[in-house]
Amino acid sequence: MSNPMNTLDRQELLVRAVKDETPLIRSFELVLDSGAELPPFEAGAHLAIHLGNGLTRQYSLFDAPGTGCSYRVAVLKDAASRGGSMYMHDEVQVGDRIRVTGPGNNFPLAEEAATSVLIGGGIGVTPILSMALELHRQGAEFEMHYCARSAEDAAFVDWLRSEAPFRDRVQMHFDGGDPARGLDVQALLAEVIEGRHLYCCGPGGLMDAVEAASSHWPANAVHFERFKASVVATAENQPFSVYLSRSGLELEVPADKSVLRVLRENGFDINTLCEEGVCGSCLTDVLDGEPEHRDQILSADEKSLNDVMAVCCSRAKSSRLVLDL
Ligand code: FES
Structure with missing residues (x-):
C-alpha cells in the first residue's frame, strides 16, 4: 500500500468538465482554480471526494498515472448506493467546487510482476484503465x-476499441446479465504461472468469482480493489481491552462497539473515510496482542504480521491489544 507524501487534504478543486460516458456513468474532471499541476498519482490510485451531503466516497483515477493539471473520475449512478453516486450525478455541475483528499493508493501495480492479467467489471474498469496505460x-x-x-452500459468502449494504445490487449465480455455467458474466469485463471499477477476491480459477484478462481494462486500475486465492503464471515463479537501505549490509557471495547468508536468516545481524533475496512485511512500500529482482522485492504501476508489493524472494523483474538496511540 502506498500513499505519496505529496497529497491534497480536503483541497477545494474546480469541476472543469462533466461528461456522460453512458446513460448511467458520468465522468468529472477536477482542476485547481489556478490551473497548476496537481500532485502525481500512481496506477490504481483513488481520490476521496468529500460530498456536500456529509459523505466521503473514493473514486479511482482513470487516466495515465503521473503528473498533470487535472484528475478525472467516473461515477456510476447506482440507485442502491448509500448516497454518494446519486449526489455526484444529481448535484455536481461544471463550475462547482468540491473538496478532495488524496490521491491515495491501495491497489498499486506490483513492481516484481513479469506478466499481468487485468480484469475490470463495470465501473470497476477505472483503476484497470490507469494500470493498462x-x-x-x-x-x-x-x-x-x-x-x-x-x-x-460500459464506459470507454469506443476509446478502447479504436484509440487505446493497448487496444490489441483488450478483450471485452458482454454477458447480457447472465454471468454464464461472460468471462470464464475458471479457465482464464486455471494455470498458475510464476511471476504472473492478477488485478481485479468490479462488482461483488465478479470479484468473488475471480477470488474463488484464483484461490490456488500465490496470495501476493492477486490484488483486488473493493470500494464497498463485501460480507466477510466473522466470529461473534467479543469484548476485549486496548492499551494505548503513548497515552498510558487502558480502554474496554464492549461487544457492541468498535475500537474506533471507543477511541473517539475517549477524545482520540482518528482519520477515517470508509469506516468499513476498505480504505486504509484508520490503520493503526499494533505493538502487542493478536488482532482479528476484518478489513479488506491488508493482504494475507500483512495480516499475518499482526503489526497494524484497521480500527474501524477489526477486533481482537487476544483479550488485550496494545496500540501505538
Ligand atoms: S476507515 Fe477505511 S479502513 Fe478504516
Whole structure:
C-alpha cells in the first residue's frame, strides 16, 4: 500500500468538465482554480471526494498515472448506493467546487510482476484503465478483460476499441446479465504461472468469482480493489481491552462497539473515510496482542504480521491489544 507524501487534504478543486460516458456513468474532471499541476498519482490510485451531503466516497483515477493539471473520475449512478453516486450525478455541475483528499493508493501495480492479467467489471474498469496505460508505457506484458452487461452500459468502449494504445490487449465480455455467458474466469485463471499477477476491480459477484478462481494462486500475486465492503464471515463479537501505549490509557471495547468508536468516545481524533475496512485511512500500529482482522485492504501476508489493524472494523483474538496511540 502506498500513499505519496505529496497529497491534497480536503483541497477545494474546480469541476472543469462533466461528461456522460453512458446513460448511467458520468465522468468529472477536477482542476485547481489556478490551473497548476496537481500532485502525481500512481496506477490504481483513488481520490476521496468529500460530498456536500456529509459523505466521503473514493473514486479511482482513470487516466495515465503521473503528473498533470487535472484528475478525472467516473461515477456510476447506482440507485442502491448509500448516497454518494446519486449526489455526484444529481448535484455536481461544471463550475462547482468540491473538496478532495488524496490521491491515495491501495491497489498499486506490483513492481516484481513479469506478466499481468487485468480484469475490470463495470465501473470497476477505472483503476484497470490507469494500470493498462502504465503497463503499456512500461512496455510490460499484460492482457486486459473488460466485463459488462452490454457495450451500451460500459464506459470507454469506443476509446478502447479504436484509440487505446493497448487496444490489441483488450478483450471485452458482454454477458447480457447472465454471468454464464461472460468471462470464464475458471479457465482464464486455471494455470498458475510464476511471476504472473492478477488485478481485479468490479462488482461483488465478479470479484468473488475471480477470488474463488484464483484461490490456488500465490496470495501476493492477486490484488483486488473493493470500494464497498463485501460480507466477510466473522466470529461473534467479543469484548476485549486496548492499551494505548503513548497515552498510558487502558480502554474496554464492549461487544457492541468498535475500537474506533471507543477511541473517539475517549477524545482520540482518528482519520477515517470508509469506516468499513476498505480504505486504509484508520490503520493503526499494533505493538502487542493478536488482532482479528476484518478489513479488506491488508493482504494475507500483512495480516499475518499482526503489526497494524484497521480500527474501524477489526477486533481482537487476544483479550488485550496494545496500540501505538
Ligand atoms: S476507515 Fe477505511 S479502513 Fe478504516
